[in-house]
Amino acid sequence: MRHTRTGRRLAQIVVLGVALAVWWIASSELPPKVMPSPIETFGALGGYLVTPLFWTTIAETVGTFLLALAICGVVGVTIGLAIGSSPIANQSTRFLFDFLRTIPPIAILPLVLLLFGPTPRMVLVVVVLGAIWPILIQSIYAARQGEPLLREMSRSFRMPRRWYILHIFLPGSMPFVMTGLRVGTTICLLLTITGELLGGAPGIGYQIENAQNYLDTPRMYAYVLVSALLGLLVNAVFWLIQRRVLRWHSSQRREEY
Amino acid sequence: MRTRRSEWLTVVALEAWLPVVLVVAWWFGSASSTSVYFPPLSSILGSFAHDWLNSAGLASNLLPSLELLGLGFGVALASGVVMGTVLGLTPALERASRPLLEILRAIPGVALLPIFIVLFGIDQEMKVLLIAFGSFWPILLNTVDGVRGVEPLLFEVAEVFRFGRIRRLLSVVFPGASPQIFAGARTALSISLIILVVSETVGGNGGIGYFLLAAQRNFAISSMWGAIVALGILGYLLNIAFRLIERVILRWHRLQQTRLGSEK
Numbered sequence: 001m002r003h004t005r006t007g008r009r010l011a012q013i014v015v016l017g018v019a020l021a022v023w024w025i026a027s028s029e030l031p032p033k034v035m036p037s038p039i040e041t042f043g044a045l046g047g048y049l050v051t052p053l054f055w056t057t058i059a060e061t062v063g064t065f066l067l068a069l070a071i072c073g074v075v076g077v078t079i080g081l082a083i084g085s086s087p088i089a090n091q092s093t094r095f096l097f098d099f100l101r102t103i104p105p106i107a108i109l110p111l112v113l114l115l116f117g118p119t120p121r122m123v124l125v126v127v128v129l130g131a132i133w134p135i136l137i138q139s140i141y142a143a144r145q146g147e148p149l150l151r152e153m154s155r156s157f158r159m160p161r162r163w164y165i166l167h168i169f170l171p172g173s174m175p176f177v178m179t180g181l182r183v184g185t186t187i188c189l190l191l192t193i194t195g196e197l198l199g200g201a202p203g204i205g206y207q208i209e210n211a212q213n214y215l216d217t218p219r220m221y222a223y224v225l226v227s228a229l230l231g232l233l234v235n236a237v238f239w240l241i242q243r244r245v246l247r248w249h250s251s252q253r254r255e256e257y
Numbered sequence: 258m259r260t261r262r263s264e265w266l267t268v269v270a271l272e273a274w275l276p277v278v279l280v281v282a283w284w285f286g287s288a289s290s291t292s293v294y295f296p297p298l299s300s301i302l303g304s305f306a307h308d309w310l311n312s313a314g315l316a317s318n319l320l321p322s323l324e325l326l327g328l329g330f331g332v333a334l335a336s337g338v339v340m341g342t343v344l345g346l347t348p349a350l351e352r353a354s355r356p357l358l359e360i361l362r363a364i365p366g367v368a369l370l371p372i373f374i375v376l377f378g379i380d381q382e383m384k385v386l387l388i389a390f391g392s393f394w395p396i397l398l399n400t401v402d403g404v405r406g407v408e409p410l411l412f413e414v415a416e417v418f419r420f421g422r423i424r425r426l427l428s429v430v431f432p433g434a435s436p437q438i439f440a441g442a443r444t445a446l447s448i449s450l451i452i453l454v455v456s457e458t459v460g461g462n463g464g465i466g467y468f469l470l471a472a473q474r475n476f477a478i479s480s481m482w483g484a485i486v487a488l489g490i491l492g493y494l495l496n497i498a499f500r501l502i503e504r505v506i507l508r509w510h511r512l513q514q515t516r517l518g519s520e521k
Contacts, residue, residue, distance in 0.1 A: 011353035019357050034375055091271040096279070102492030104450045107485045110473035115294055194367040198455065205368065212371035220375075224368050231363030 036218040044218035045225065057223075061203035061230070064120050065192045068127035072184055076132045077177055080139020084173075090140060097137055105130025105191055106198070113199050120202070123195035131187040138180025139173070146172030171248075178242050185238055186231075193227050204230070296479045305483035308468070318484075319491075321464040322453060325381065329388025330449045334442060337393050341400025341438075342430060351401060362398065366391025366452045370459070379460035384453075391452040392445035399441025403434030439503050446499055450492055465491070 020038050027037040036044070048054040083089045109126055116122035146169055154164045196205025204227050211219035284298045308314045344351040369387060377383035407430060415425045457466025465488060472480040 008352055011349070012356050015353045015357050030376075088271065091268070092275045095272045096276050098496075099276070099489060099493050102447070102496050103485070103489040104447070104454055104492060106451050106454045107469065107488040110469055110481055111294065111478075111485070114473065114478075190365045190367070193365045194451070194455065197367060197370070198458070208368055208371055212374065215375070217375060220371055224364060224372060227365055227368050228360055228363040231365070232359065235363070 033215055033217055036221050040218045041221040041225065045222040048219075048222065057203060057207055058226070058230075060120060060201075061192055061196065061205070064123050064127065064196075064201075064203065065189050065234075068124050068131065068192065069185060069188045071124075071128050072132040072135050072188065073181060076135030076180070076184070077139045080136045080180075081143045081169075081173060081177075084140040084143025085169075093140075097133065097140075101133035101137060106194065109195065109198055118200035122199055123192060123201045123203070126195045126199075127188055127191040130191045131184045134187065135177075135180040135184040138183070139177050142173035142176030142180070143169075145176050175246055178246060182238055182242070185234060189231055189234055293478060296482065300479045301482040301486065304477075304479040305486050308480055308483050309487045317463045318465060318468045319487075321462050322457065322466070322491075325384050325388060325457070325464065326449060326453050328385045329453070330392055330446065332385065332389035333392040333396055333445055333449070336389070337396030337441070337445075338400050338438060341397045342404055342426070342434075344397075345401045345404025345434070346430070348405070351405075358394075358398070362394040366448060367455050370455060374459060381462065384456040384460075387456050388449045388452045392449040395441040395444040395448065396438065397441075399437045399444075400434060403437025403441075404430055406437065407433035436507060439507065443499060443503075446495060447492075450495070454488070 023035075023038050027035040027040075083093055105126055108129060112122050112125045116125065150168050150172065151164075154168050192203070193205040193208075195201060196203035197209045198205075200206055200209065204223050207223045208220055208227075211217070211223065280298075287295060287297045288299065290297050308318060344354065366387065369390065373383050373387045373390075377386060411429045411433060412425075415429050420428070453464075454466040454469065457464040458470045461467065465484060469481065469484045469488075472478075472484060
């Protein structure tokens with residue numbers, strides 16, 4: 001029974017049910033207004049689903065997130081692959097990128113906030129400056145991961161450079177680039193919501209912060225739940241894209257996280 | 258010996274020239290800057306020395322942060338490894354709790370700040386708990402994967418030699434899972450640094466986050482830049498310390514493995 005598919009589903013539902021029950025009991029034991037019950041939270045969330053404000057909030061967050069991811073992806077992968085193909089460029093930038101990577105992106109938030117105010121552009125700058133490093137550094141690695149035999153073969157057959165880049169270099173570095181993009185995607189979403197929450201720019205983060213100021217705990221919990229669901233959705237979409245892009249690659253089935 | 262030294266010098270020169278050029282360019286480029294937001298590097302470094310390079314500055318700005326970070330990260334590491342080992346050794350439990358763990362993990366740590374403030378107030382305990390919660394997940398999930406990835410043959414060997422539970426944990430499970438646990442801990446460390454800074458912006462216990470926010474509110478732009486420099490250096494040093502610890506512990510692990518291998 002335990003090993004059948006339905007048995008496993010059943011066990012998972014039981015665990016989720018127990019978690020909800022714990023939440024419920026905790027919310028009723030605590031003083032009112034401190035923790036809403038699951039029913040209050042889901043009720044509030046259901047109410048928001050029909051308001052335009054909810055959807056513009058989601059659109060703000062998702063819009064900033066996607067734009068930041070696109071910028072990080074294009075800039076990070078291009079520069080990373082270019083630097084990675086040159087040993088001198090790679091060595092010259094190693095310390096620099098290693099240092100910049102470890103600065104917590106939140107450090108520049110006060111500065112960017114003074115420059116741009118509580119706007120989506122402010123969030124965008126913070127997110128790009130924070131999330132580009134894993135993509136860039138992983139792309140630098142990626143440029144050196146191609147099969148040397150294939151490189152030598154295309155050289156001895158005097159294949160045109162364009163052909164080499166398209167058919168040997170890019171496919172060879174793709175698995176590592178995808179790893180960097182996956183880490184970057186998670187960081188992008190995290191920083192988007194963080195920037196909105198701390199900087200007061202419109203979006204999910206702002207709703208959470210604003211709800212706290214009014215002690216509107218059901219709204220607070222509802223939007224935290226929404227941010228978690230958004231994270232799950234983004235992860236799922238990324239897996240689908242990665243499956244398509246790397247269909248040919250065996251590494252696909254083994255993953256470190 | 259001499260060629261080795263000259264090789265080493267070449268590597269250092271290659272890695273250092275660009276950062277040096279950039280700092281020099283920043284110094285001269287900003288020397289006559291009148292922009293409020295981009296003060297001359299000389300005044301940034303002056304603020305940095307004043308705020309961070311003396312015992313009073315370190316005691317009020319750095320020590321509270323290090324204490325929070327150590328406690329929060331320590332709690333996450335201990336609980337993540339323990340729970341990850343339990344889940345990794347009981348696959349049925351792990352499968353059953355997977356959806357719940359995925360949902361909890363997907364919550365951005367910083368988004369929980371308002372909830373934690375309402376639940377626990379704005380004291381140190383709240384900040385420790387928030388840092389621990391945010392950095393718990395990568396450690397937990399990597400420990401689960403690491404434990405499940407331990408060579409099954411080693412478990413059989415332990416069975417044959419009738420290893421006790423504790424001995425099995427110490428000489429089979431942890432050594433086998435430690436590379437993966439370290440990978441998770443490294444991710445957790447950078448997450449905990451972000452949550453640390455964010456959590457210190459509430460309440461008034463000092464620390465880097467508090468200092469950064471105060472500098473912004475007082476429009477002390479050079480101090481703000483100095484704090485950014487300090488955070489960069491802190492992040493870099495923590496990373497180096499982590500790498501050193503990892504190298505020492507995983508070297509032991511490698512030795513242990515070769516010994517096991519030769520006994521076999």
